[in-house]
């Protein structure tokens with residue numbers, strides 16, 4: 024199953040009713056009545072990377088508005104918007120549909136000085152910076168039917184899939200632009216200041232974005248394997264003499280230029296029978 028992703032909306036407190044097992048089960052059961060397909064891989068498409076959907080044969084598509092309880096994808100929401108609490112709901116629905124592996128792609132700003140625009144970074148770990156201030160999608164009552172109260176995150180990104188992606192990437196001739204690194208999520212929607220970029224660089228962050236991490240936490244909480252890629256769409260500005268200014272058009276443009284290779288890598292790792 025493949026969906027576009029929503030962005031992180033900080034400072035929400037999930038309530039039992041908004042993310043309840045029963046709500047998720049009702050949605051998953053509804054989807055299962057609409058198709059005979061039984062997905063084992065869930066793919067979340069980042070900004071400018073929706074073309075992944077075209078790779079799928081025998082598609083069955085649903086409008087979000089037709090799926091019971093499903094959050095609408097409207098991009099960034101303001102910090103105070105209570106609807107933001109629903110961004111991770113699709114992970115739990117994936118789980119209840121039988122999905123075992125979640126693949127997440129995103130666009131991100133490069134902080135690693137060796138990165139170039141167009142590099143694809145295999146995410147090996149993340150920093151949930153908003154989490155330091157209590158913004159974690161698992162805040163609130165825990166339903167053990169999804170997972171434990173205190174899930175481990177030291178193995179958040181599946182190492183076998185990372186290794187496979189490196190090998191497949193080499194075979195596909197991606198050696199020059201396939202990297203690995205640490206992704207840091209910020210709340211957005213504003214891009215970072217120069218001082219913030221410098222701080223993130225000092226912290227060992229390789230790429231910065233505004234998504235993915237909450238989905239990863241919820242996916243791992245309920246026991247799915249996670250593989251994630253960042254497309255480096257711009258280089259984060261760390262120099263006060265630089266004239267560069269991050270903007271979303273540039274992000275989408277870079278996405279288009281590398282989308283095909285990104286899609287091929289995802290399909291070779293997650294859907295090998297289709298590539």
Ligand SMILES: O=P(O)(O)O[C@H]1O[C@H](CO)[C@@H](O)[C@H]1O
Pocket residue numbers: 030068069070071128129130131211232233234235270271274
């Ligand atoms: O949506 P993803 O792919 O993460 O893309 C990134 O690009 C957008 C900013 O241009 C933000 O949404 C940021 O998170």
